[in-house]
């Protein structure tokens with residue numbers, strides 16, 4: 001991950017900043033310019049909450065090179081409420097513990113590092129509640 | 130009134146037992162457990178470091194303080210395991226909690242007293258009226274060289290304290306700092322593991338410094354050990370804090386609540402600060418709390434806090450420190466997994 005790309009996405013990666021449509025109330029994460037429900041362009045800032053439930057998951061056994069020492073690791077789609085779903089790694093959880101509908105909480109973790117000299121990228125993973 | 134308006138801790142869920150480490154090095158586990166008064170220690174996951182644990186501890190502190198993070202005027206993380214050699218830890222934290230951009234930030238270092246240093250400066254800035262709130266954190270994911278005595282104790286954890294003047298949970302009545310140049314423990318640039326002076330780390334370093342600070346703090350406050358409900362000292366192992374506390378005049382009952390080392394290990398910059406969070410979890414209005422940290426090199430920061438009637442109302446707003454320490458989700462690692470988690474195994478091309 002390049003430093004500029006990482007930096008541009010910080011508000012979402014670090015603080016889960018989202019927007020709420022002023023017309024129809026739809027919450028969008030990540031934020032968009034136009035509301036897909038009502039086409040409005042007026043939003044107010046909001047934040048998605050830090051608790052959710054696992055909607056579905058998979059276990060990555062053949063990982064990309066920067067995740068070699070973490071495999072096997074689960075990746076889940078988590079329902080955060082307000083029609084918001086996030087895709088993230090599940091930490092502190094054995095693959096056999098995973099269940100659909102399992103309550104989870106978001107925790108701040110190191111997401112990846114660029115070799116031994118690049119930047120450290122931080123963000124959220126979910127952990128069993 | 131100036132003092133703590135929010136506090137929180139974070140302890141990772143992994144543990145390793147003294148037996149598991151001793152087995153690998155052919156050491157005698159019972160004598161280590163007796164000598165160090167330590168049974169197991171916390172271990173961070175590969176995706177956890179001083180920054181991530183500081184963020185989680187601060188989120189717990191914010192749950193109790195219920196303030197706007199934009200009002201935090203300073204962010205100080207004290208650690209000897211800042212993830213970057215060059216680039217601050219505090220900027221990531223401040224961004225993650227939403228305290229940027231109008232904020233003063235510095236990373237502190239002073240072996241194990243870096244955390245209390247951050248607390249001391251944060252408290253002083255609020256007292257001076259420079260800002261509404263300031264955040265001081267002690268966090269570490271320290272390592273001991275494989276097979277070294279330090280490997281049995283070096284663990285991971287964080288504690289965060291927000292200082293302010295309104296809705297104070299524990300008033301800071303007195304502080305005192307005491308330090309000399311004493312080379313008992315060090316790590317030179319580019320060295321992965323620290324070095325220490327063996328027995329020299331005890332009497333002339335740990336004991337002399339903590340007792341120097343504690344005596345000066347008692348004289349300054351005109352208080353006696355029996356006036357305090359709780360006392361907490363830096364805990365490099367389970368034995369030292371109890372010994373130093375008794376020498377000063379404290380009793381076991383005053384020290385047990387903040388004495389986490391037997392099952393937590395030595396969280397370095399987090400040690401006495403995490404002990405303090407455990408005390409704040411149960412303290413009652415009017416209780417006096419005595420805290421002295423210790424950092425090799427060597428120095429101590431001492432604090433006297435007095436719990437207010439606001440404290441009981443927020444104790445349950447975030448997870449208790451003992452609940453994290455004794456969590457049912459603790460995971461015990463074998464030495465192989467522990468070595469992998471702590472990056473002790475070097476892969477090809479690294």
Ligand SMILES: [Zn+2]
Nearest residue numbers: 021024035038
């Ligand atoms: Zn809309």
